[in-house]
Amino acid sequence: MQAMQAAIDAYDEAAARALGVNRTDLRCLELLNQHTALTPTRLGAELGLTTGSVTAMLDRLERLSYLTRSPDPTDRRKTFIQITDTARQRTWELYGPFVTEGDALMKDYTTADLEILAGFLRRNRELYERHLARARQP
DSSP: OOHHHHHHHHHHHHHHHHOOOOOOHHHHHHHHHHHHHHHBHHHHHHHHHOOHHHHHHHHHHHHHHSSSEEEEEEEEEEEEEEHHHHHHHHHHHHHHHHHHHHHHHHSSOOHHHHHHHHHHHHHHHHHHHHHHHHHOOO
C-alpha cells in the first residue's frame, strides 16, 4: 500500500509540474472535473483552505485558463467555478491512460474479486478520511 501511495504521489507531483500548478491546484482541478460547478466556499471546505487561500488559488488557475468564474443567476452573492475545456483536455491527457489501462487490468479479475478489492479500497479511504481532521490540527 505504501509503495502504491508513493507511486501515486510521484505521478501527481509530475502531473502538477506538467500543468504548471501546485498539488493543491491539481486537487482543485480534480474536484472541478468531478462536478459541473462548485462554489469557492465548497472548494475551500474540500481542500481545507481559508477564504484568502481559495481566492489566490482561483486567481492562479484562472490566469492559466483552467477555470472560469460566473455569478449565480439567482443569487448575485454566489459565484460558480467551472473547469475549462483546456484544463479538462490537459488533465485527461495525463490521467486518461489510467482509465483505459485500468479497464483492461480489471478484466483479469472476477466480479467477486473486484467487489472484495473495492471494499478494501473503500475501507482504506474511509480510514484516511477519519484521520484527516486530526492530521490538519496544528
